[in-house]
Amino acid sequence: MITFRKFDFCRRLSVVATGTFVLVVHAACSDRPGLSDSSVTPNLPEQPDVPESPTTPPNVVLILTDQQSYNTISAHASQFPGAVYASTPHIDRLVNSGVSFTRAYCANAVSVPSRFSLFTGVYGARYGVRRNSDEPAEKPIREVQQTHALGKLFREAGYETLYGGKVHLPYSSKKVGASSKFQAPDAYGFDTYYTKNEREGLASCAAEIISNKARALDALGDEEPYQPFLLVASFLNPHDICVESQANVSPDVPEDPKEPEKSATIREIRQRMASFDQEEFFTCIAPQLPDNKQKTAGYPNTKCSKKRFLDYPDNYWRQYRWVYGQLVSLVDSHIGKILDALDAHPKLKENTLVVFTSDHGEMQGAHGAVTKSLPFEECQRVPFIFAGRGVGRARCHDMPVCNGVDLLPTLCELAGIEVPDKLDGISLASVVKGEEPSAELVSRRYVYSESETFVSVWNEEYKLSYFDLDGEHSLLVNLKKDAGEMENVASDEASVVERMKKELLLRN
Template sequence: MPRELPDVLVILTDQQTADAMGAAGNPHLATPAMDALAAAGTRYRQAYCAQPLCAPSRASLLTGQLPSALGVTGNEAAAPDGTAPEPLLGRVFAEAGYDCAYGGKWHLPELDLPEGRGFRRLHPAGDDAGLAGAAAGFLREPRPRPFLLVLSFLEPHGICEWARGQDPKTGPLPAPPPVAQCPPLPANFPPAPYEAHLPRLAQRAWAHTHPTAAWREDDWRRYRQAYYALVERVDAHLGTVLAALREHERATGREAVVVFTSDHGDGAGAHGWNQKWALFEESVRVPFLVGGPGSTPGAVSDRLVSTGPDLLPTLCDLAGIPVPPGLPGRSVRAPQPRESVVVETRWELPGFNNALGRMIRDERHKYVCYAWGDHREQLFDLAGDPGEMVNLAVDARHAALLDRFRALLAGHCARSGDPFARFVPATTAI
């Protein structure tokens, strides 16, 4: 008798850094819905987006390819030849017999899901409360086939508007409490010695996006308060969805696969940084929670995850359907874990040619290389320096380690056809 296919729910938030939830040990916000997901399954602490920017990351999540392989490296979400990426996720699951629905932000490049992309549209973008309600209605409907439901919430992306003195698209936030009651500054709030020059040049050139030049410490604490309030706002909508999912599971007697992640993170004040783009941990590391049949409740894993390439193989593995051939990612349940993970970035700024960067990390160390600028190479021991405050690349005692990571990044570029290869410094003779 054929195996019954499980229902699959994928939940995306927008611009949520990995540590912005209670389950990650953060005492400055309350996220009961996210915490419940973590308690029911596995939380992957070392999960990284493909690129800290909306459209490239979303293209990667839906296709299983890195942005550079797709030619989608900016928010225009089209390759140089003008073609949009072909999302595989909906098509793969539809061909396996799934009812595939997508609600919320699409951004490839259309804000809302267009026709012919492998899903039917459940709800438009920008209305998180309406999306949660539509999802609850979907989950309460009887249906003859298993479903793949992808819910793409807008928050906490509203921190971008808040930083500019505007209301988030999901509505204004309450007045902040006194500064003494706002979250403290992170330990890595100050810019580090020997940090890369390129991100700071972009920060100064893009004042609309980074309106923080004259901010003082109190302003940053209010920013963190607002950011966490927006995470709590979206968590409340997740609660609505999860309550309906529990009803669905009780009615059907089947446990659904649930995966929760975000397209990228936010600086959240670390290194005096708001927004994304830069390859700081806060911008590139994202929540990744996996629950469902066979999950170990409350498990925490330090297995490296590249959420873009790895999401599609993971969902196929959890659903028990074949993984499309030729994809570079692997399921988080694969016997052999990743030895490294790569993140790409690119700034789309007038006058900034080749404003590119790459990072690669293994279990302990992280190497960052920007195409140009002072101190364009960064090397960190994340075990001893999780805040990325000590750049080992400027210390000759770490020359061998620096060369190893240059070779790792060059090897990745060669295998994947990444054009960033020409910016990777050659290794030195040891």
């Protein structure tokens, strides 16, 4: 069995990467159909049927970004007309060859609880993980880590487990009493933490590991066993938009002495923006304001809303969106290095499943709001793409799913690993493989998401957000009639509110 020593595979850390673009390329997916469980095939050349999967378990490369919304993939431009303004040629490669869930919701609209769900398959609230700042009791978290942590499940199935980049997981270390969220995630079953770098250095390290794995595979004889691997590459961006939101209309970018790369990245992007003629920038380059730029009519008077809804000039909102698009394109260029490494080694690539998603989204100026932790699609809806080994024909599905709790059972089933009991999610493997949805998926009536002060529930028509920790207000939106979430209809649809609140109570 091939094994590798545990060490930092790369020591080359890059501070700032340049050369990002904002042009939107040709969309791969046709307009969204009406039914929530329907799918469309990208406009691609005729593809052959997926070959029978070999008996060797697939390698898995899981690529995560931070704070990347659903409407940031240029290959999805026709799915969301007028909403996509970033250029993502490398993520587009995954869309064009894989299965993309275009109505995927995060388990929580902030990082730590969302990531906890991604790596355990359960929602965080019942374990005391609902905010980034929560300090949950140690024992329940340790029990979850022992029974269904993603890395542990794959390691026990014979995989080598490697993790690089941002962690942000509660009790990430095995060391008893260590509550840090930023230590090597060995408590979640990852034996190798190959780099702390969260930027271009992470991409270089992951690409080098893939190349090393390919060379090791090439050196094996036909009958020699090969150890599959689970490799996580967890990127920070486009999270640097939080630095831009702190600077806002000020010409000065705040310094972060612990992470100077954040300020340096925003400063470099602002300098690039300043190099444009301002009339040209706002006429030809900067994204337009979103259609739903106004605050939702009837939005509840919550504590959270007071710090998230801001009154900026229109041109600053367009500047903010341009910076965000640049950060998306920047992390896309880093992801491209990993995909290039796979493309350079066809033998390894044909047995590798690649999954791309994000922990939560970003408001991007919708409803006059920034960053996260709000009950809107821009915050709660994320990319969720599968490509490579075992994946059916390229297709976009708009059935509502939850990337946080659905990821783990899906990866387990695709890897031939027994799916643990008592998970909150459902395996999407049937859809990923191009088969009819499983009976469990067909019978799913609701999708849920938590947050710091509210919980949300979706069905085919409505979304209810109930502020259980902020005044017990209700926000009900008819997404079929009001995709921009411009009107709270809770007072007009009291029976719908009560029915969906009961679903939330039953879930808990």
